């Protein structure tokens with residue numbers, strides 16, 4: 429009887445161990461060079477090189493980002509089975525939407541839009557929102573709707589990088605665009621502390637809930653994706669400004 433060929437038993441596969449916490453945090457923070465602080469449009473904004481028209485385009489396009497944040501956070505809530513986290517994300521929605529009309533981050537963004545010379549109507553009807561900006565922001569919301577909730581939360585870790593940039597933005601805008609008053613920048617002055625707290629809170633959650641190497645890799649990829657979203661948003665503003 430012919431002997432049957434010996435087939436080597438597959439080597440047992442062990443999932444790769446997760447990175448130690450500190451290395452995981454270092455991998456996340458290591459994406460800072462991809463943050464939108466380095467985008468040429470932001471550089472020009474901070475250097476005082478934008479025309480009034482470009483500032484208006486920036487504010488009107490970013491309006492779309494601001495107004496979609498609550499829907500992005502609601503998507504996270506709808507996918508998250510952890511009550512403690514849902515409560516925290518509910519606060520984020522209320523921060524932007526306010527408790528009543530005319531309050532909250534979105535209303536403060538609208539105030540900034542008016543300060544740079546946009547009418548309320550042209551902001552709200554979104555006539556200046558470039559297709560690429562809409563695509564980028566919608567991709568962020570879709571990511572939150574369709575990816576596991578920890579990944580969606582990890583994509584918001586750009587907030588780790590934003591406090592320093594926002595602080596600098598307030599100083600630079602006041603220095604370079606003298607027609608803008610400090611109170612017009614209430615969106616940023618009010619946001620700096622909140623965004624610092626949120627960044628820390630998000631990092632803590634991501635570290636606690638990403639317990640396999642796969643989850644850690646997915647969190648790093650989610651943060652890279654979000655950096656791309658922000659860059660794509662500014663690319664769209666930049667190209668609209670050139671038209």
Ligand SMILES: O=C(O)c1cc(C(=O)O)c2c(n1)C(=O)C(=O)c1cc(C(=O)O)[nH]c1-2
Pocket residue numbers: 497583584585586587590593594619623
């Ligand atoms: O001014 C900025 O540079 C900046 C950046 C970011 C960010 O990095 O995503 C946010 C904000 N601002 C911001 O104000 C904000 O509310 C916010 C929410 C989120 C988010 O992903 O959930 N990012 C940001």
